[in-house]
Amino acid sequence: DSGVTQTPKHLITATGQRVTLRCSPRSGDLSVYWYQQSLDQGLQFLIQYYNGEERAKGNILERFSAQQFPDLHSELNLSSLELGDSALYFCASSVFRGSGELFFGEGSRLTVL
Amino acid sequence: AQRVTQPEKLLSVFKGAPVELKCNYSYSGSPELFWYVQYSRQRLQLLLRHISRESIKGFTADLNKGETSFHLKKPFAQEEDSAMYYCALSGQDNYGQNFVFGPGTRLSVLP
Numbered sequence: 549d550s551g552v553t554q555t556p557k558h559l560i561t562a563t564g565q566r567v568t569l570r571c572s573p574r575s576g577d578l579s580v581y582w583y584q585q586s587l588d589q590g591l592q593f594l595i596q597y598y599n600g601e602e603r604a605k606g607n608i609l610e611r612f613s614a615q616q617f618p619d620l621h622s623e624l625n626l627s628s629l630e631l632g633d634s635a636l637y638f639c640a641s642s643v644f645r646g647s648g649e650l651f652f653g654e655g656s657r658l659t660v661l
Numbered sequence: 662a663q664r665v666t667q668p669e670k671l672l673s674v675f676k677g678a679p680v681e682l683k684c685n686y687s688y689s690g691s692p693e694l695f696w697y698v699q700y701s702r703q704r705l706q707l708l709l710r711h712i713s714r715e716s717i718k719g720f721t722a723d724l725n726k727g728e729t730s731f732h733l734k735k736p737f738a739q740e741e742d743s744a745m746y747y748c749a750l751s752g753q754d755n756y757g758q759n760f761v762f763g764p765g766t767r768l769s770v771l772p
Contacts, residue, residue, distance in 0.1 A: 550704065581760070590765040591705075591747065604759060636702065642760070649695060650749070650760050652705040 551575065554639050554653035562661055566627040569656045573620055573641030579603070580622040581642075581650065582614055586635040597622055626658070634660045663688050665750050665763035673769040674738050682733040682766045684722075684748030693751040694724055694731040697762075700744045708733075708746070718742070738770045 551574035561567055573580050582594040593606035597616035608614075611629075616622040626633060636655045642648055664687045674680050686692060696708040709717045711724040711731060722733045731748060748763040 550706070590745075591762050593762070596759070638705065640705075648751075649707050649710060650697075650705075650751075652697075654704045655702075 550651040550653065552639060552641050552651050552653035554637075554656050556656055557654065558657045558659075560659045560661065561629060563629055563631060565629050565660075566625065567629065567658065569624040569626070569637050569639075569658075571622045571624070571639030571641075571653060573622070573639075574651050577641035577643055577651070578620065579642045580616055580620070581640040582608075582622070582624050583638040583640065584635050585638060585655070586632075589635075591638070594624070629660045631660050634658055663692075663750055663752050663759070663761045665748050665761050667746075667748055667763040667766045669766045670764070671767045671769065673771060675771050676740055677737050680735050680738040680742070680768065680770075682746050682748075682768065684731045684733065684763060686729050686731065686748075686750050688729075688750060688752050690752060694722070695749040695751065696720070696722055696731075696733050697747040697749055698744050699747070705747065738768075740770045740772060743768055743770045 553572040555570045578599045581596045584592045594608040595614050596604040600616050611627050614624045636657050638655045639653045640650045642650050666685045694711040697705045698708045699705045720735045745765050745767050747765045750761045
C-alpha cells in the first residue's frame with residue numbers, strides 16, 4: 549500500500565458525460581500529480597499541484613481540469629467525454645521539497661461507451 | 662530541459678537470459694534517477710533509485726554521468742519480471758522537485 553488513495557477504482561460512463569476522479573495523497577505529501585495511461589501506452593503527464601496551487605501542466609485537454617483542496621486531496625474533472633478518454637488515470641504524490649520518490653495510487657479505470 | 666528516453670518500446674528475452682533496459686537522460690544539474698515497474702496494469706511502484714545503490718529482485722542500475730545513462734540490468738531474467746518499466750528523473754528547478762518519466766519499455770520474458 550503506497551498510501552495514495554484513488555476513487556473510484558472503476559467508472560463506466562457515456563460519451564458527453566462528466567466525471568470526477570478523486571485522489572488523497574500520502575499523509576504529509578504536499579504535491580499531487582495526475583497521469584493518464586491509455587491502453588498499451590505509457591504515462592502521459594497531465595498536471596501537478598503543490599499545496600493547492602497548480603505547479604506544472606502537461607498534455608491536459610481543455611475539457612479536463614483539476615484542483616487541489618486545502619486538505620490536500622485533489623480532484624480531476626473530465627467533461628464532454630469521448631471514447632478516446634477511456635484510460636487508466638493515476639494519481640501520485642511526493643514530498644516535493646528535497647529529494648524523494650513518487651508514490652502512485654492504484655488508478656481509476658475510466659471506460660467511456 | 663529535462664528529458665528521459667527509453668529507446669526500446671518492447672524487449673523480449675528468454676528466461677535465464679540477461680536483460681538490459683536502456684535509459685538516457687538530459688539534465689543540466691545533478692539528477693536523481695529512478696526505475697519504476699508496473700505489473701499487469703497495477704500501480705507503478707518504485708523498483709530502485711540510484712542513490713541507494715542496491716539490488717532489488719536481482720536488478721541493478723548504475724548512473725553513468727558521462728554517458729547520461731541509467732540502464733537497468735539483470736543477469737538472469739525470470740518470467741515474473743515481465744512488466745512495464747519506466748525510467749524517471751527527478752530534478753530541482755525554481756519551483757522545487759519535479760519528475761520526468763520516459764515512455765516506458767515493456768519487458769516480456771519468454772519461457
